[in-house]
Amino acid sequence: MPDMVRGDGGSPIPMNQPAVQALFNQIAPHYDSLNHWLSWGQHQIWKRMVIGWVDPQPGQIGVDLCCGTGDLTRLLAAKIGSTGQVWGIDFSEPMLRVAQRRSAHLPIRWYTGDVQQLPFADQSVDGVTMGYGLRNVSDRHQCLREIWRVLRPAGRGAILDFHQPSDPWLRAWQAWYLQQVVVPVAANLGLAAEYQYLWASLQTFPAGAQQVQWAEACGFHACHYPIANGLMGVLVLHRP
Numbered sequence: 123m124p125d126m127v128r129g130d131g132g133s134p135i136p137m138n139q140p141a142v143q144a145l146f147n148q149i150a151p152h153y154d155s156l157n158h159w160l161s162w163g164q165h166q167i168w169k170r171m172v173i174g175w176v177d178p179q180p181g182q183i184g185v186d187l188c189c190g191t192g193d194l195t196r197l198l199a200a201k202i203g204s205t206g207q208v209w210g211i212d213f214s215e216p217m218l219r220v221a222q223r224r225s226a227h228l229p230i231r232w233y234t235g236d237v238q239q240l241p242f243a244d245q246s247v248d249g250v251t252m253g254y255g256l257r258n259v260s261d262r263h264q265c266l267r268e269i270w271r272v273l274r275p276a277g278r279g280a281i282l283d284f285h286q287p288s289d290p291w292l293r294a295w296q297a298w299y300l301q302q303v304v305v306p307v308a309a310n311l312g313l314a315a316e317y318q319y320l321w322a323s324l325q326t327f328p329a330g331a332q333q334v335q336w337a338e339a340c341g342f343h344a345c346h347y348p349i350a351n352g353l354m355g356v357l358v359l360h361r362p
């Protein structure tokens with residue numbers, strides 16, 4: 123990850139894990155509402171696609187990495203039900219507090235922890251989801267190795283994240299929207315630097331082909347599916 127990101131007014135945000143943790147601690151109260159309005163409600167559709175690729179079944183064990191406020195965790199729980207187990211893990215306690223508040227009616231176990239060092243046993247999980255997390259993790263390879271370790275053979279994972287579209291017009295639109303719409307809206311809540319990070323973090327996060335190479339280097343069978351006109355995509359992992 124590059125080491126510094128310029129925020130609004132020159133206030134740089136270092137792209138390291140303590141800074142990322144502090145960033146999400148800061149945006150936690152506004153995270154869900156900003157995502158809803160700035161994606162015109164589409165982000166829930168994109169997250170449901172992640173669940174489709176993992177295809178969780180009743181009675182299984184599923185874990186949502188970088189769960190944040192729990193959108194994907196709750197979608198996992200709706201499929202796995204009370205006969206299985208659903209875990210959510212994140213290192214931001216303010217984000218987890220929102221998740222717990224929104225999920226009080228669901229049998230989900232929440233963990234505060236680092237996805238680069240998961241607190242789960244080897245081959246203990248049937249399915250793994252990760253929404254807009256891998257790009258924010260410093261050591262993506264270590265995170266992918268941890269996913270391999272905790273997945274059972276034949277287990278599946280799906281990792282949703284942004285990347286820069288290959289189409290130059292779409293790439294320009296993505297840059298315009300993130301910098302000329304998203305950041306000014308976030309600035310109204312004093313979060314300009316935090317949302318400038320979103321745009322900056324895209325600069326160094328690779329598109330699907332590189333993500334597939336990372337996954338295959340860990341032993342996965344992997345495929346990447348662009349969605350939302352290539353503004354983002356889902357890396358689907360299968361542990362043979």
Ligand SMILES: C/C(=C\Cc1cc(O)c2ccccc2c1O)CCC[C@H](C)CCC[C@H](C)CCCC(C)C
Pocket residue numbers: 149156157158160161162164165254257258296299300304316317319320323353
């Ligand atoms: C759920 C979404 C983004 C999650 C997210 C990920 C990050 O890494 C962040 C880093 C720093 C601050 C915030 C985030 C963060 O919220 C996606 C929807 C919300 C986005 C803020 C806006 C999406 C803009 C895209 C270019 C797609 C727009 C598509 C369209 C309007 C239909």
Ligand SMILES: C[S@@+](CC[C@H](N)C(=O)[O-])C[C@H]1O[C@@H](n2cnc3c(N)ncnc32)[C@H](O)[C@@H]1O
Pocket residue numbers: 139142143146187188189190191192193194211212213214217235236237238252253254255258259260
């Ligand atoms: C953009 S949010 C995604 C939240 C949720 N998955 C969603 O789809 O809305 C990224 C989350 O990753 C968490 N995160 C980033 N790096 C992490 C790490 N190394 N270990 C655990 N959580 C991490 C942040 O605290 C934040 O809650």
